[in-house]
Amino acid sequence: MKKISIILFTVILNAAFLTCDPQDLAEHEIELQACCGDGGDIPPPPPPPDPPIN
Numbered sequence: 001m002k003k004i005s006i007i008l009f010t011v012i013l014n015a016a017f018l019t020c021d022p023q024d025l026a027e028h029e030i031e032l033q034a035c036c037g038d039g040g041d042i043p044p045p046p047p048p049p050d051p052p053i054n
Helices: 002-018 024-028
Strands: none
Touching: none
16 A cells, blocks of 8 residues: 555656646747758659650
């Protein structure tokens, strides 16, 4: 019984420290980064080469 109460206390304590507050999340700006430059239009890939003529 003592182990269960210690485990339960540990879980509740961790939950209290690690929970996300929506107000706290709203205050921090999330900066998204584009994968290719400044997020402009990505040009289409070049057309495939013509097959060899036998």
